[in-house]
Structure formats: C-alpha cells, structure tokens
Amino acid sequence: MRMCSSAGADIREFAGPLRGPPLVPLLDAIEAGEKPVVAAIEGVALGGGFELALVCHYRIVHFKARLGLPEVTLGILPAAGGTQRLPRLIGIPAALELITTGRHISAQEALKLGIVDQVTEQNACELAVEFALRAVAKPLSSRRVSMLTTPCPPDLDALLEAVTMQVKRKARGVMAPLACIQAVRAAATMPYSKGIKRESELMATLFNSGQARALQYCFFAQRTAGKWTLPSGAQWNNSKPREIRSAAIIGLGTMGRGIVVSLARVGISVIAVESEKKLLETGKQMVIGMLERDAKRRGVSASLNLLKFTLSLQDLKDVDLVIEAVFEDMALKKRVFQELSKVCRPATLLCTNTSGLDVDALAGVTDRPHLVVGMHFFSPAHVMKLLEVVCGPRSSSETIATAMSLGKRMGKVSVAVGNCPGFVGNRMLKPYLDQATFLLEEGATPEQIDKALEDFGFAMGVFRMSDLAGLDVGWRVRKESGLIGPDVDPKNPPRRRQGRRYCPIPDMVCEQGRFGQKTGRGWYMYDKPGGTNAKPDPLIQNLLEMYRSRYGIQPRNISDQEIIERCLFALANEGFRILEDGIAARPEDIDVIYLFGYGFPRHGGGPMFYASMVGLERVLERLEHYHQAHPDVPHLEPSPLLKKLVACGSPPVQKWREHIKTMHSHL
Numbered sequence: 326m327r328m329c330s331s332a333g334a335d336i337r338e339f340a341g342p343l344r345g346p347p348l349v350p351l352l353d354a355i356e357a358g359e360k361p362v363v364a365a366i367e368g369v370a371l372g373g374g375f376e377l378a379l380v381c382h383y384r385i386v387h388f389k390a391r392l393g394l395p396e397v398t399l400g401i402l403p404a405a406g407g408t409q410r411l412p413r414l415i416g417i418p419a420a421l422e423l424i425t426t427g428r429h430i431s432a433q434e435a436l437k438l439g440i441v442d443q444v445t446e447q448n449a450c451e452l453a454v455e456f457a458l459r460a461v462a463k464p465l466s467s468r469r470v471s472m473l474t475t476p477c478p479p480d481l482d483a484l485l486e487a488v489t490m491q492v493k494r495k496a497r498g499v500m501a502p503l504a505c506i507q508a509v510r511a512a513a514t515m516p517y518s519k520g521i522k523r524e525s526e527l528m529a530t531l532f533n534s535g536q537a538r539a540l541q542y543c544f545f546a547q548r549t550a551g552k553w554t555l556p557s558g559a560q561w562n563n564s565k566p567r568e569i570r571s572a573a574i575i576g577l578g579t580m581g582r583g584i585v586v587s588l589a590r591v592g593i594s595v596i597a598v599e600s601e602k603k604l605l606e607t608g609k610q611m612v613i614g615m616l617e618r619d620a621k622r623r624g625v626s627a628s629l630n631l632l633k634f635t636l637s638l639q640d641l642k643d644v645d646l647v648i649e650a651v652f653e654d655m656a657l658k659k660r661v662f663q664e665l666s667k668v669c670r671p672a673t674l675l676c677t678n679t680s681g682l683d684v685d686a687l688a689g690v691t692d693r694p695h696l697v698v699g700m701h702f703f704s705p706a707h708v709m710k711l712l713e714v715v716c717g718p719r720s721s722s723e724t725i726a727t728a729m730s731l732g733k734r735m736g737k738v739s740v741a742v743g744n745c746p747g748f749v750g751n752r753m754l755k756p757y758l759d760q761a762t763f764l765l766e767e768g769a770t771p772e773q774i775d776k777a778l779e780d781f782g783f784a785m786g787v788f789r790m791s792d793l794a795g796l797d798v799g800w801r802v803r804k805e806s807g808l809i810g811p812d813v814d815p816k817n818p819p820r821r822r823q824g825r826r827y828c829p830i831p832d833m834v835c836e837q838g839r840f841g842q843k844t845g846r847g848w849y850m851y852d853k854p855g856g857t858n859a860k861p862d863p864l865i866q867n868l869l870e871m872y873r874s875r876y877g878i879q880p881r882n883i884s885d886q887e888i889i890e891r892c893l894f895a896l897a898n899e900g901f902r903i904l905e906d907g908i909a910a911r912p913e914d915i916d917v918i919y920l921f922g923y924g925f926p927r928h929g930g931g932p933m934f935y936a937s938m939v940g941l942e943r944v945l946e947r948l949e950h951y952h953q954a955h956p957d958v959p960h961l962e963p964s965p966l967l968k969k970l971v972a973c974g975s976p977p978v979q980k981w982r983e984h985i986k987t988m989h990s991h992l
C-alpha cells in the first residue's frame with residue numbers, strides 16, 4: 326500500500342454527521358487479507374493515517390517522516406483500532422504515553438519502539454514494493470497486530486492508576502486522556518473483538534462533547550491567527566517579509582534575556598545592549614546559562630558564537646532589526662527610539678516589547694514610523710509561545726509581515742493586533758482582575774478564587790498568576806494612569822475612582838512591600854524570595870477582614886459559579902469590545918492570545934469560544950444581572966456587539982466577523 330503522507334481524518338468533518346462506510350470493518354479486512362500489505366510512509370502518518378498503517382503487515386518509513394495518534398489533542402481518541410492495536414504492538418506503557426499525549430514521533434523513535442520495520446533515506450514506496458515481493462512467501466499470522474497478545478506489565482493496575490493521576494494533574498478536567506486510558510486498559514484485558522467495541526463506546530462519549538468541539542476549534546484558530554489582513558488589502562499572503570540575519574536587544578532584564586535566547590537558538594546573530602557594566606555582565610552570564618541549558622535539552626550545541634554584548638548603542642548601526650525591552654516607561658522608551666533613529670541604518674526595523682504602551686507614540690519620535698512595530702513577548706520569552714505583533718497605524722505591511730514571520734521562525738504563535746492601551750491580552754486582563762479583587766472585597770479569598778479558576782482549567786488562578794508576574798507592575802500602571810496619587814487618603818483609600826468602582830486592596834498589598842514571588846510575599850506567602858510554592862497567608866486573611874470591617878462590608882458566601890461567571894464573562898465582554906473597536910480582527914485571534922499567553926484551558930476554547938459554548942444569550946443575561954447588581958462597574962455592562970449577536974440569533978464564532986463593522990479596523 327502506498328500511503329505517502331496522511332494527516333488522518335479531515336477534522337472539519339467532525340462538525341457534522343460522519344459519512345462514508347464504517348472504517349473499522351474495512352481496516353480489519355485489510356489486516357485479515359491473505360496478500361501482504363506494506364505501508365510506505367513519507368511525510369506524516371497521523372491519526373487515522375497511522376491507524377491505517379497499523380493494519381498493514383509491514384511498515385516502511387522515510388527517515389524524515391513523523392507518526393502519531395494526536396486524536397487526544399482534538400478531544401477524541403483513536404477509534405479506528407488505534408487504542409487496541411498500538412498496545413498489542415509496543416506494550417502498554419509506551420502505547421499509553423503516545424496515545425494520552427498525542428505527541429508526534431520521528432521515524433527513528435518509531436523504529437526503536439517497534440512500530441515500524443525499516444527506516445529508509447531512499448524512496449519509501451520503492452523499498453516497500455521490494456519488501457512486499459520478499460514477504461509473499463512468508464506467513465502473515467504474526468503480522469496481524471490485532472491477533473497479538475498485548476504484552477502486559479505485572480502491575481497493570483498500578484501503572485494505569487499512576488498514569489491517570491498524572492493526566493488528572495496535568496490536564497485538570499480534560500476527558501479525552503482519561504477515556505484513552507480506559508480504552509488501553511481494554512486492550513490489556515479483553516480480546517480485540519471486545520476491545521474494539523469498548524473503544525467505540527468511549528469514542529461515542531467524547532465525539533459530541535463540548536471539549537472536543539473546543540479543542541478542534543483551537544486547532545483551526547491557531548492556524549487562522551497567522552493569517553493577518555489590513556484594511557489596505559495587504560495581508561499574510563501578499564506581503565513579503567524581510568530576511569532577518571541580525572538583531573539587537575536593548576535591555577537584559579527578564580524579557581530581554583528570553584528574547585535573546587529565542588533569537589539566537591534559531592540562528593540569528595544578536596547584539597545585546599545594557600546601560601551599565603554590572604547589568605551587562607549579569608545579563609550575559611544568565612543568557613549564556615539559558616542557551617547552554619536549552620541546547621543540552623535539545624541535544625545540539627549552544628550558539629554562543631552568535632552573541633555579542635555591549636554598552637554602546639553605536640554598535641547597532643548595521644543590524645536588520647532592534648527589539649527594545651527596557652523598563653515600561655514611555656519617556657525612557659522614547660529616548661531609546663530617538664537614539665536608535667540616529668544610530669541605526671535607515672532600513673533597520675525598530676520594534677518595542679512594550680506590554681501596553683502606545684506603539685504609535687514611539688513611532689512618532691523616529692525618522693521611520695513605517696518601520697516601527699510592537700513585538701509583545703510573554704514572560705519567560707524563551708518559553709512562552711505567544712507573540713502579539715502590534716500594528717501601529719503607520720506600520721508598513723512589510724514591517725508587519727517581517728515581525729509575524731520572525732515570530733514564526735522563533736516557534737511562536739504570532740497574532741497581529743491593533744494599537745490601544747494593553748493591546749488585546751492585557752486590555753482584557755483588567756476587567757478580569759477587577760472582578761477578582763471585587764470578589765475579595767465581597768467575601769472571597771485569593772485561594773478560593775484561584776481554586777475555582779484552576780478547577781475550570783486555568784493553568785494558574787488569577788492571584789497566583791499575579792504573584793508570578795509581579796504585583797508592582799500593575800501598581801506602577803495604576804499610579805501612571807492617575808488612579809493612585811497624592812490626593813488619595815492612604816488611611817481611607819476611596820472605593821470609587823475616576824467615576825467607577827475601585828478596589829484599593831492590591832495597592833495595600835503593594836504598600837507592604839509584597840510584590841509576589843520575587844519578594845517571597847504577595848497574595849500568598851512563599852518559602853523565600855523567588856520561591857514558587859504558594860501557601861495561603863494569614864496576614865492577607867487579616868488584611869481582608871480589617872478592610873471589610875473598615876468599610877462596613879458584610880462578607881457573603883460566594884459560589885464558584887459566580888466567580889467563573891463574573892471573571893470570565895467580564896473577560897469575554899471586553900473581547901467583544903475589542904472586536905468592535907477593530908483591535909483584534911477575529912474572535913479566533915483573541916482566543917489564541919488567551920490560550921497561549923494567559924493559560925486559558927484549551928478544552929474551553931478561549932474566552933470568546935467559551936462564551937459561544939455557554940450560549941451568548943445566557944452570557945448576556947448574566948452580564949445584565951451582574952451589571953444591575955454592580956452598576957458602578959462599566960465592564961459588566963454588556964457590549965453592543967454581544968447584544969447585536971444575540972439579536973441575530975447567536976451565530977457561531979466563525980460567523981461573528983460578518984456582524985463586526987470593519988470601518989473601525991486598526992488592522
């Protein structure tokens with residue numbers, strides 16, 4: 326059988342009723358046939374493609390091919406016999422690992438695991454024909470995988486239990502990996518004829534689940550996000566990116582260091598700049614350590630020869646692109662951009678890693694506003710996959726194309742967004758954080774709110790995330806925006822500022838020098854500064870009690886449902902406003918930002934998909950309810966776009982674009 330490449334089933338077809346003849350009997354018939362069937366695999370054999378290869382009597386694989394059963398990542402399981410044949414072929418532990426993670430493996434690993442018979446650097450099809458000719462005379466019974474006895478470890482139950490615990494810890498609330506474990510158990514404990522029925526029953530529970538719909542949506546959303554479009558007609562497939570061979574990073578703080586590593590490991594020469602010798606030396610040692618550890622993990626040599634460290638901006642005159650990653654201070658950034666304008670050659674792209682400041686204001690102080698763009702990395706920049714590419718009104722299509730393509734080269738998921746305070750991710754974070762702190766005032770604790778969000782599936786609750794990011798960052802932003810100032814009475818800080826409800830608790834926490842993990846104290850306490858093990862802190866409990874009694878607030882019991890609704894519906898509501906304002910082009914872009922940058926669970930699809938899954942009518946009704954209860958919180962007032970979508974019958978996410986006015990587009 327010539328298979329070449331197969332990415333498995335067309336995932337789009339899962340949205341409707343499945344058509345065509347049932348696959349399992351067809352595959353069983355191929356395996357039961359008397360003529361030897363040899364699979365020749367080039368490119369990929371994934372999902373159904375891999376299951377097809379498993380019914381063949383032999384498998385020949387090109388050395389560059391990749392194989393895998395990624396169904397679990399789509400919220401389903403390999404239901405064309407994959408969960409029954411793979412354990413029989415390679416044993417329970419290895420099969421469990423591959424099926425529950427869905428990871429792709431190389432041809433070499435497949436050979437080592439005993440999945441394939443030969444790896445070739447030549448044409449796999451030609452070799453497969455030779456193989457088949459030799460196999461004609463040989464008996465096939467031992468080559469029919471479904472007939473094999475599953476090699477079973479003596480401690481099967483303990484193994485399955487351990488993997489179940491691991492899966493539950495890693496992917497809280499996710500159904501598919503648990504169903505995969507049950508299917509593999511069937512392969513170990515039942516004959517194939519019964520195991521395949523169990524596989525099918527388990528698939529039936531997953532196939533139409535909300536989690537499967539969300540995960541399949543994520544697959545396409547991630548691919549849609551790279552396809553940016555500007556109102557001018559310039560877009561991803563008609564704008565040529567520049568080739569970037571050399572780059573410079575200004576500032577070797579946490580962000581700058583991560584960006585240097587991200588660039589150097591994909592072969593780009595990097596000049597790293599600091600303002601003081603001591604900072605430069607510290608940054609240098611940390612970058613070298615990070616690159617060495619990264620190279621060791623990947624089994625390659627560290628590209629230290631690509632690095633240069635300097636105190637002088639004059640050294641940047643020939644680089645292709647600069648990314649500024651200095652302190653989040655507009656005046657300082659403007660000085661840097663003015664300086665860069667003078668020293669860099671006229672064609673150098675100037676990028677800023679600001680997490681929310683006005684990219685166009687920075688462009689305005691340069692001699693090349695069309696070559697200025699935001700590249701908002703997420704911390705730690707060498708680990709986090711998200712990159713917001715912030716398109717200023719004057720950024721050229723070539724500049725945007727270059728930033729997007731550079732992001733892809735660094736292995737990032739790049740999303741083009743418009744220029745407004747906080748862009749997409751951090752702009753949406755404000756209402757989400759506000760709701761969490763209002764809930765504290767009303768009676769909740771940080772650990773209760775975090776638990777509700779983590780049970781929902783977030784990698785980290787809002788307070789643990791804030792402790793990790795550093796509480797001083799938001800404090801400084803609030804000071805700069807005039808929310809905190811000399812006119813605020815520190816003994817009696819007002820709970821209403823700039824015409825709306827304000828919660829001063831985060832400021833009180835900062836006033837005590839509690840900036841999160843880095844100071845060993847924040848919303849939680851840690852063993853030491855830099856510690857990561859968060860424990861509830863009685864001092865925070867006291868602070869909350871004193872605060873409530875000072876303001877005469879009677880604490881009430883708050884349900885997890887209220888926590889989820891207020892935090893997540895406020896988040897999505899701001900997402901609707903962002904779409905109205907043209908700051909994000911599509912709901913998919915917003916969802917991808919929250920999936921890759923803010924730990925939103927993939928099986929929830931992202932805030933916008935989640936809202937559509939809950940039902941826009943319900944989201945609207947709950948927001949109206951909460952806004953009525955808290956009229957001084959404008960973020961709870963349902964956005965006009967949400968109302969419009971409900972009035973139009975709540976179309977699916979993919980159709981929202983038709984209801985968004987494009988005349989406001991900032992993209």
Ligand SMILES: CCCCCC/C=C/CC(=O)SCCNC(=O)CCNC(=O)[C@H](O)C(C)(C)COP(=O)(O)OP(=O)(O)OC[C@H]1O[C@@H](n2cnc3c(N)ncnc32)[C@H](O)[C@@H]1OP(=O)(O)O
Pocket residue numbers: 331332333334335336337348369371372373374377395396399403404405545548549
């Ligand atoms: C013989 C088949 C019978 C099967 C019946 C039994 C049922 C079995 C269940 C399954 O098979 S579920 C599907 C399992 N397969 C996967 O999950 C593979 C998903 N795809 C990938 O991992 C990657 O796309 C890739 C194949 C490794 C290629 O990666 P690459 O980076 O090169 O390209 P992409 O940008 O990701 O994809 C290009 C293009 O193709 C679309 N696409 C890829 N795979 C599928 C798919 N299985 N179904 C539908 N569409 C797919 C992807 O969306 C891109 O489209 P775009 O329009 O260009 O954005």
